[in-house]
Amino acid sequence: MSGTPRTGDELVSLMAALASPHRLRILAALSDGRTYVSELARRLQMNRPLLYMHLQKLEAAELVTGELVTAPDGSSVKYFQATPFTVALDLEAVALAAQTLTGTGPAGEQEK
């Protein structure tokens, strides 16, 4: 659903989210269908807290979405699924996005 990011900051976040072997594996695992956290932890052989952390980053980047499903008895399972996305990048697009970067800019001008 998501297309190529628009602002420089979003680009940075997206790139950062994808710049991790663990997260790539998570996405790969989720691309086969939704899965819940503990299952995923087993499959990828990583402990849950770590997995949580990565899932949060992926979620922040809108690459995955989580849904806590509570059974009628009260027990709950949290399913995650990958968000379909497409990102097309080239030098020009990057240069353009860079202009919208906030934070310490190259020079004085800073919109408050």
Place this chain on the structure above:
Amino acid sequence: MSGTPRTGDELVSLMAALASPHRLRILAALSDGRTYVSELARRLQMNRPLLYMHLQKLEAAELVTGELVTAPDGSSVKYFQATPFTVALDLEAVALAAQTLTGTGPAGEQEK
């Protein structure tokens, strides 16, 4: 010149290289044409050692190329220029790339 990365490790490197405001700005600055290091440092207002570091990462990711030009008198200037590139990514491509990741794999199988 470069197309979408092939191996998972390359993907990670590329994403990491692009996941930095400073590096995006560098690319943007270089997209206007080649420039030498000190000039770039002035334009982006960062000290050279730092700039060097980022340039190295960009060069490692093959996003820029550097060329040390030595004048007949012996003085030298190092020009950098951005490499045109295109990267098209989607969930499927990521999932595919993830399979080629080296290092701690999900399970036992490991090619020596």
Place this chain on the structure above:
DNA sequence: GGGTGGTGTAAGAATTTCCTGACACCCCCC
């Protein structure tokens, strides 16, 4: 009760990345 399987977080160690300051060396020109 004790065991199994879930979710979620807090705390702290280990590691990596980022950034600064100080060097050494080169060339010109006043």
Place this chain on the structure above:
DNA sequence: GGGGGGTGTCAGGAAATTCTTACACCACCC
């Protein structure tokens, strides 16, 4: 000599990430 402009690297600190251990709580079933 003393500037001004280059390239390049090294040591060390600051800051952000990553990862582990341990805990809290929930519902089930034997």
